[in-house]
Amino acid sequence: SAVISQKPSRDICQRGTSLTIQCQVDSQVTMMFWYRQQPGQSLTLIATANQGSEATYESGFVIDKFPISRPNLTFSTLTVSNMSPEDSSIYLCSVRSSDNTEAFFGQGTRLTVV
Amino acid sequence: AQSVAQPEDQVNVAEGNPLTVKCTYSVSGNPYLFWYVQYPNRGLQFLLKYITGDNLVKGSYGFEAEFNKSQTSFHLKKPSALVSDSALYFCAVRERGNNRLAFGKGNQVVVIP
Numbered sequence: 001s002a003v004i005s006q007k008p009s010r011d012i013c014q015r016g017t018s019l020t021i022q023c024q025v026d027s028q029v030t031m032m033f034w035y036r037q038q039p040g041q042s043l044t045l046i047a048t049a050n051q052g053s054e055a056t057y058e059s060g061f062v063i064d065k066f067p068i069s070r071p072n073l074t075f076s077t078l079t080v081s082n083m084s085p086e087d088s089s090i091y092l093c094s095v096r097s098s099d100n101t102e103a104f105f106g107q108g109t110r111l112t113v114v
Numbered sequence: 115a116q117s118v119a120q121p122e123d124q125v126n127v128a129e130g131n132p133l134t135v136k137c138t139y140s141v142s143g144n145p146y147l148f149w150y151v152q153y154p155n156r157g158l159q160f161l162l163k164y165i166t167g168d169n170l171v172k173g174s175y176g177f178e179a180e181f182n183k184s185q186t187s188f189h190l191k192k193p194s195a196l197v198s199d200s201a202l203y204f205c206a207v208r209e210r211g212n213n214r215l216a217f218g219k220g221n222q223v224v225v226i227p
Contacts, residue, residue, distance in 0.1 A: 001160070031213065042204065042217045043158075058214075092157055101165055102148055103206075103215055107157040 002027055002095050006106035013083055013113050020079045021109045023093030028073035033094040033103070034066070043092065049076045083113045116141045116209045120218035128226050133195040135221050137188045137205030145207050147188040148215075149179055152202040161203075164188060175199070195225045 003026040013019050023032060034046040046066055047055040055068040069077045080087050093106040117140045127133050139145055146165055150158040162173025164181040172178045179190045188205060205218040 004157075006157075033215075042219045045214055048213060101146055102160050102163050104160060105150075105157040110155070 001097070002029070002104045004093055004095060004104060004106035006093050006109055008109055009107060010110040011112070013111065015084050015113055017083055018079055018081045019083065019111060020077050021091055021093075023076045023078070023106055025074045025095050029095045030073070031096060032070065032076045034068065034076075034078045035092040035094060035105075037090040037092060037108070039088070046078070046091075080111065083111075085113045087111065088113045116145075116207050116212065116214070116216045118205050118207050118216055118218035120203075120205055120221050122221055124222045124224060126224045126226060127195045129197055130194050133190075133192040133199065133223065133225070135190040135203050135205075135223060137190065137218060138186050139188060139205070139207040140186065141207060141209040144210050146210065147179075147181060148206040148208075149173065149177070149188075149190050150204045150206060152204065152220075154201075158204065161190070195223075197225045197227050199223060200225045 005024045007022045032049045035043045036046055037043050045058050046061045047057045047068055049055045049068045049070040051070045051073050065081055067079045090108045090110050092108045094103045119138045148163045149161040151161055152158050161177050162171050164171050169181040177192050179188050181188055202220050202222055204220045206215050208215045
């Protein structure tokens, strides 16, 4: 299984500011996925990040709000821009197993916007 | 479109009793099915998966799940629940050829000592 490290593990931010979340994987992977888990809710896919190309965003998520970088095969960042209290969630990074079946997740970043 | 339903919000079970967490799914083609567990302030941990083959799959911590194609179900089971099994459990499905993983809403399992 892959080991995924996310930073920061939690943060409290002022509205209107931006936060960049980092995701580091211990092996090279083609695709990295970013999810949001709102309080008491399930996981929702934000976007899929492939190295060397633009991220693919799901319906309801836009690049201006959630810009993503994927500079190499082991690292990605997600920025939550111009934050509002509605952005308070857990943000999770995920990668696939080598046989492209199960997903593995980082420990998540718990974001609170005040 | 692919989707998952976990009909119960919370499952309460006495320690030592069998635990069942229900999951039904909807896909156009053949599914990959997964169960994950989330402990407080932690990410999701993979429990088990159904890809192909035997309908009964065994996973971590004594959990198992049975794929039932006719009922489009993939219920999670454990013969004897432990207090440490108290957590949030998510069922997920991914249609073959689709990169997106669809999650159910999650079930809170409470194991009562």
